[in-house]
Amino acid sequence: MLELKNLGKRYKTGDDALKGVNLTIPNGQVIGLIGPSGAGKSTLIRCVNRLVEPTTGTVILNGTDITKLSSSGLRKARREMGMIFQEYALVDRLTIMENVMSGRLGYMGFWKSFFRKYPQSDIDEAFRLLERVGLDHMVDKRADELSGGQKQRVGIARALIQQPKVILIDEPTASLDPKTSRQIMRLISELCKERQLSAIVNIHDVALAQMFVERIVGLQDGELVFDGAPDELTPEALTKIYGEEDWEATIDDVDEGEENVGDQNT
Amino acid sequence: MPVTTKGELKVWQRRDRAKQFKIWFGWFIGVAIFMFCWKIISDATTWFFVYDAPRIAVDIGGRAWPPRWSYLSELWKPMWDTINIATLGTLLAIIMGVPVAFLAATNTTPSKRFLRPLALLIIVSTRSINSLVWALLLVSIIGPGIFAGTLAIAIRSIGFVAKLLYEAIEEIDVNQVEAIQATGASKLQVIAYGIVPQIMPAFAGLSVFRWDINIRESTILGLVGAGGIGLYLQSSLNILAWPQVTVILIMILIAVVISEWVSSKVRLAII
Numbered sequence: 001m002l003e004l005k006n007l008g009k010r011y012k013t014g015d016d017a018l019k020g021v022n023l024t025i026p027n028g029q030v031i032g033l034i035g036p037s038g039a040g041k042s043t044l045i046r047c048v049n050r051l052v053e054p055t056t057g058t059v060i061l062n063g064t065d066i067t068k069l070s071s072s073g074l075r076k077a078r079r080e081m082g083m084i085f086q087e088y089a090l091v092d093r094l095t096i097m098e099n100v101m102s103g104r105l106g107y108m109g110f111w112k113s114f115f116r117k118y119p120q121s122d123i124d125e126a127f128r129l130l131e132r133v134g135l136d137h138m139v140d141k142r143a144d145e146l147s148g149g150q151k152q153r154v155g156i157a158r159a160l161i162q163q164p165k166v167i168l169i170d171e172p173t174a175s176l177d178p179k180t181s182r183q184i185m186r187l188i189s190e191l192c193k194e195r196q197l198s199a200i201v202n203i204h205d206v207a208l209a210q211m212f213v214e215r216i217v218g219l220q221d222g223e224l225v226f227d228g229a230p231d232e233l234t235p236e237a238l239t240k241i242y243g244e245e246d247w248e249a250t251i252d253d254v255d256e257g258e259e260n261v262g263d264q265n266t
Numbered sequence: 267m268p269v270t271t272k273g274e275l276k277v278w279q280r281r282d283r284a285k286q287f288k289i290w291f292g293w294f295i296g297v298a299i300f301m302f303c304w305k306i307i308s309d310a311t312t313w314f315f316v317y318d319a320p321r322i323a324v325d326i327g328g329r330a331w332p333p334r335w336s337y338l339s340e341l342w343k344p345m346w347d348t349i350n351i352a353t354l355g356t357l358l359a360i361i362m363g364v365p366v367a368f369l370a371a372t373n374t375t376p377s378k379r380f381l382r383p384l385a386l387l388i389i390v391s392t393r394s395i396n397s398l399v400w401a402l403l404l405v406s407i408i409g410p411g412i413f414a415g416t417l418a419i420a421i422r423s424i425g426f427v428a429k430l431l432y433e434a435i436e437e438i439d440v441n442q443v444e445a446i447q448a449t450g451a452s453k454l455q456v457i458a459y460g461i462v463p464q465i466m467p468a469f470a471g472l473s474v475f476r477w478d479i480n481i482r483e484s485t486i487l488g489l490v491g492a493g494g495i496g497l498y499l500q501s502s503l504n505i506l507a508w509p510q511v512t513v514i515l516i517m518i519l520i521a522v523v524i525s526e527w528v529s530s531k532v533r534l535a536i537i
Contacts, residue, residue, distance in 0.1 A: 049448055078450035089445035093463040102459050106450025113451075114458050155445075162449055 001026055002048070002166050002198055007057035008222075009043050017043040019222040020057065027165070028196040030189055032209035032230075035219035036242050041202040044219065045168040048200070049081045050074055062165060079106035082159030084188075086171035088151040090143040090158075097139045099154050100126045103161040122161070129157040133187060149180035153187070160191060167192070169201040173208065181205065185212040206238065326508060333516065334509035341498060341517055347412050348494035349521070351487065352480035355419025360473055362420070363427030370428060371435035373443075374461065385428070393425030397483050401492040415492035419480050426476055434468035435461065470536040478529040485518045 002025040009018040017040040025031055033041050046052035048059050050066065059066040066077050082103070090099045104122050105113055112118075118126075130136040133153040143151065152172060159167050172188065173181035185201075189212045192199050203209045209216055210230040218226030218241035225240050226233070235247035270277050281289070368374045370385035401418035408414050438461055446460035488496020495514060502510040 051444055051448060075450045075452060078448060081448070083445065083448040085441060085445060087441055089441040091442045091446070091459060091463050092439075093466060094459070098459075102446055102451070103449050105446065105452075105455045105459065108455075110452060110454045110458070113455055158445075158449070168448075 003060040030199045031215045032213035039219045040222045082164035082167040084169040092144040103158040167199045330508035330512045333512040344495040351415045351484040356477040358420035359423030363424045366428040367431035370432040389425040397422035410491035412493035415487040430472040438464040474529040481525040
């Protein structure tokens with residue numbers, strides 16, 4: 001279980017990115033975090049693994065208060081939290097295998113990792129994961145040779161090989177086309193089910209969020225303004241999160257579902 | 267105002283009248299200063315020697331030709347020394363410069379207040395002194411020879427390697443570094459997986475480039491007694507053995523051309 005209690009972040013510039021957010025995510029639940037640009041979505045998930053240091057509040061993962069950990073304790077805690085990024089954040093000049101294996105760095109000594117002497121059990125797991133995401137035939141390609149969708153699949157494998165309890169996902173589809181976006185979201189939600197993972201998914205595409213997550217949380221100017229099931233996301237709720245706009249079309253999009261994608265591709 | 271109205275028309279000009287005048291005035295001052303300096307230099311020059319220069323040049327050229335090719339057999343060893351001075355010096359500079367670069371880069375330095383200024387000081391001080399001056403100092407400290415030359419090249423190159431490398435470190439993509447940090451990697455692992463792959467092309471390029479420069483610099487270190495082919499150039503000049511000087515210059519020219527060719531090939535292969 002991941003609990004955020006009164007989580008707040010003030011940047012040096014004086015901007016309050018998060019204003020006391022309280023959120024509890026039970027094990028195995030995937031939540032979609034929606035909200036306008038600048039609402040603090042990225043800051044929120046980065047506060048969970050302390051890539052951004054929260055100024056107030058606590059983050060508790062299965063009983064451990066992450067905000068109080070020393071730097072070596074934090075490294076151990078980060079092993080339990082996978083992260084997937086908007087621009088994939090693969091190391092371009094490393095191979096797919098090395099990129100996936102970088103998810104195991106927290107479990108390895110420096111010299112073993114420096115000379116790429118990975119344990120066979122980890123290599124087996126990497127091959128299993130790459131097969132699962134459909135990339136087992138290109139382990140030796142360099143990351144910068146892949147397309148966006150393929151890169152994100154490597155990113156997913158890198159996060160999962162950590163054997164995490166939670167995955168933090170920052171705009172996984174923002175740089176992808178609509179069809180690849182759906183494939184990636186489907187893959188993420190299937191993998192979370194298979195492995196009983198909780199996940200926070202920052203996402204801009206409301207319709208996509210409604211299709212693939214079981215709970216939606218709306219963030220507006222650093223505060224939670226919505227928390228409910230995908231079908232509770234009415235035009236009024238969207239107005240509260242994003243501001244005034246004609247929301248009917250966005251919601252219609254969800255009802256039509258898959259056919260819509262088919263149309264776009266033909 | 268660059269825009270003026272003439273009746274119905276809006277006329278646009280790059281500059282208004284006052285600004286244009288100032289620019290012309292600036293040019294006038296510049297040309298006046300140039301003429302004045304020319305006058306001073308001209309007064310201080312013994313023009314007789316300058317008029318005489320072509321005759322002397324032809325005279326020396328005549329004595330220097332034909333080159334004394336038999337001298338070549340004595341030059342292979344010092345040329346080999348020169349190449350070793352450049353190569354070992356570059357290697358030493360890399361070994362010492364890389365840690366300095368990581369201390370100097372704002373995103374990797376362990377302490378911005380103390381270690382970073384120290385690293386920058388090392389960079390500036392080693393870079394600002396010419397390798398010939400370093401060689402002079404080292405020859406008097408550790409005695410003449412190849413070792414002094416190698417150290418002179420190494421010290422002069424530390425700043426160069428460290429400066430270009432730390433600039434490359436500061437320009438890396440932080441997302442890749444964040445991603446490695448998020449896996450629970452240690453600081454050294456973050457450097458090895460998140461930073462090193464990103465700076466490899468810059469590192470390879472600048473190392474070969476510095477080696478290429480060092481081949482050229484090490485050819486003259488012998489002038490101050492720091493070993494290599496420069497020593498032979500010095501002694502040939504001293505005894506006015508112009509045909510030998512020609513051979514040495516041709517040899518240096520060929521070495522430099524080859525090193526330039528090698529470094530451009532290596533750079534193309536890596537990047």
